[in-house]
Amino acid sequence: MSDIDADNEQEQQMLDAIEKWLERDVRPHVLRLEHADEYPIEMVEQMKELGLFGATIGVEYGGLGLKAGTYAKIVEKIAATWMSLSGIFNSHLIMAACVERNGTEEQKNHYLPKFATGEIRGGLALTEPDAGTDLQGIKMRAKKDGDHYIINGTKTWISNGIHGTCFALLVKTDASADPAHKGMSCFIAEKGPGFTVSKKLEKLGYKGIDSAELIFQDYKIHASKLIGAKEGRGMQTALGGLELGRINVAARGCGIAGAALMDAVKYAQVRHTFGKPIAEHQAIQLKLGEMATRLQAARLLTYDAARIYDKGERCDMEAGMAKYFASEAALENATECLRIHGGYGYSKEYHVERYYRDAPLMCIGEGTNEMQRIIIARQMIARHPA
Secondary structure, three states, X not given: OOHHHHHHHHHHHHHHHHHHHHHXXXXXHHHHHHHHOOOOHHHHHHHHHHOHHHOOOOHHHOOOOOOHHHHHHHHHHHHHHHHHHHHHHHHHHHHHHHXXXXXXXXXXXXXXXXXXXXXXXXXXXXXXXXXOOOHHHOOOEEEEEOOEEEEEEEEEEEEOOOOOOEEEEEEEOOOOOOOHHHHEEXXXXXXXXXXXXXXXXXXXXXXXXXXXXXXXXXXXXXXXXXXXXXXXXXXXXXXXXXXXXXXXXXXXXXXXXXXXXXXXXXXXXXXXXXXXEHHHOHHHHHHHHHHHHHHXXXXXXXHHHHHHHHOOOOOHHHHHHHHHHHHHHHHHHHHHHHHHHXXXXXXXXXXXXXXXXXXXXXXXXXXXXXXXHHHHHHHHHHHOOO
């Protein structure tokens, strides 16, 4: 058996296991957990058993070592059933990628095996009340104090903020640096004295997963927790992790776009108006044709970004394209699905209204789509100088 055949067989086995789990343990409970905004504790334990918290972590550290392409397919499948679950391990794996790609050997050997099993779970802490897309505008400070740093400030909209225990934390170690990113560093911050969760943030969609505000007040952290053991590399570390994060968001967009399409196709065949299924009306067919084409284009962009990521090449432009297009496809397909369902699409008894609430987040999270277009344009100019 060739290496390609072996990889394809491993991928299919993983996808089959995920599908069985979704059908048996997830899909029957989604509506209840979604409307209660309840954290899926049992499902998180099951995700540990499936190895999802170590999906992209190298096998040498106890992870599955999956390629980004396989990971994207897993995320799409899960997001099509309940997008919130994909967020629980996505933020966690971005944190892991920050450590695996930029950390010291000691940091990798200590943390990655525990990340892979889910013994330690967490996420990425970048956003602040006054700084989101503009990461150079963060105000959280870390001041050197002997062998430690003292950190003060607030992070907000942090996924896994309540149930997670460890975060890749972006701070300013030199507030006077010019440009600002040269004074930014990233720490592996575990919960402890001086690190508290102030509140759970209520959201339009993306229920179940905990989004929280984190407060750091004279939080003391040892210098050995500085990722890479060198100041000034925080922005580079965070952006490298966000490449994987944007591929994940793109895959989530594909999941929502696909779920919306299939629900619309099925409903259009059983709903009758004027003596025939609405699927036979040209107006509905036009919608379905556009939805199917958007989904396929989004998938191809996502797989292309994953392919380049797997090669170890810079892929911020490709990941930005995939994230931008797939998230917009999710929003448009969710809207059209709701319209095709009519009043039933507005009912909480169906999944359609959930797609409609979840999709907008993809256009905002991991960098707004406006910023993605700027990144794409700048990369096009840089790669093709006159």
